[in-house]
Amino acid sequence: MRAVVYTQTGDSSVLEVVEREPADPGRGEVRVRIVRAGVNPTDWKFRAGGMGELAFPEVVPGQDGAGVVDAVGPGVEGLAVGDRVWTMLAQHQRPGGTAQELVVLPVEHLTALPEGASYDVGASLGVPAITAHRALTTSEGGPDRLAPGALAGRTVLVAGGAGAVGNAAIQLARWAGATVIATVSSDDKARLATAAGAHHTVNYREGDTVDAVRGLAPDGVDIVVEVAPAQNLRDDVRLVKPRGTVAIYANNGGDEVTLSIRETFSTNARFQWVLLYTVGQAALRAAADDVAAAVADGAFGVGEDHGLPLHHFPLEQAAEAHAAVEAGAVGKVLLDVSDA
Structure with missing residues (x-):
């Protein structure tokens, strides 16, 4: 072979x-x-x-x-x-x-x-979809499994909505009933995020990202799926709802972050680090089963039509x-x- x-x-x-x-x-x-x-x-x-x-x-x-x-x-x-x-x-x-x-x-x-x-x-599927599932299922009071309606009434902010994990997070969150906002860096990537199912897109290179997201979600967001914490974490703290979750799965653009302790305390938020190699077999199996269910429902696809x-x-x-x-x-x- x-x-x-x-x-x-x-x-x-x-x-x-x-x-x-x-x-x-x-x-x-x-x-x-x-x-x-x-x-x-x-x-x-x-x-x-x-x-x-x-x-x-x-x-x-x-x-x-x-x-x-x-x-x-x-x-x-x-x-x-x-x-x-x-x-x-x-x-x-x-x-x-x-x-x-x-x-x-x-x-x-x-x-x-x-x-x-x-x-x-x-x-x-694999790495992108299982990572996205983990990011969406570790919140206080939130679901630990995904299915239609599991995220109903919640707002998810996906940073880098045109990336593979971002795309998977959009598709899975939309399938689970969330309102999805994606940040992107261009009009072309906005079209991809929209094709994946994002309700709204924000170009972080045009204007103030916090103001733009707050305009779409005045009360803040429940979950942030974060790819670039070095650049975005301070904005995430300003956007996440009290007791919300910032799920961080990559370090695009830098290896260190600086946060105001006082500002961060007030959120009561959790920072959920996501690395598949150590999440444990039970979480991996649950994610794989839920992802397969989304695929079977026709809610998860690939290609231009799916962003x-x-x-x-x-x-x-x-x-x-x-x-x-x-x-x-x-x-x-x-x-x-x-x-x-």
Whole structure:
């Protein structure tokens, strides 16, 4: 089988396509023939050494993917050969991710892909959708699961509404009944956020963002899904309702923040840090089940019509795909691994 590997950290040139023998699934494991693999920022950050030294002599990148069950190991229940599935955290604490034709994973890292959902959709879930779910389900008095009506009466502010996590947060929040405001940096990105389902968009490069959001939500917002705390956290404090939540899942644009203690005290708000690798299996499973339900309801999609343009690369161009994500490609970068 073909697999993309790297044996040292560095830029995308360290990636190479090699032939490897597929592994057999062990107890509680499933082998999946990957049709489509997603490429996320976390993939290139691992590859570039931003997460520390390599944990294995050879690494196949890729947390997210979608494909068909090829073989099942002893003790596996709920999945059978031929079932369509999508992955989450495929590379976490394992040497082999989704940028290969056949990958063996623990069954808990897999979720059935709803009937009618494309492999493009399946490969675009994983990191973005599970992160968005976590950001939307950790508030005081709020739901810990998402479903239609779960966020009814609440207002969600999504920073960076044209990004992959921002897009997922908009779609999931809208499905759950929230009023959604998204911040963007251009008219083109405003169109993408609107296509995802945002009720309102605010261009943070035009005028005062706090005033603009307050004009749409005079009482403030219940949840902020934050991608750039270094720039935005002081504004978030001014916008979040008492006992609201600012859920922070990335550090775009800076690694440190400064806050007024007095100003922040008055909010009674919580800052919820979101990193999927340590949220625990129960939260991951709940998120995967809810995301799958949204997909089955037709409430979560990909492509221009859903605010998430797709960029396809063949497996042999994995280096170019990584470089595109690292350069800030708008939308979702996918690897075409094998035929459906």
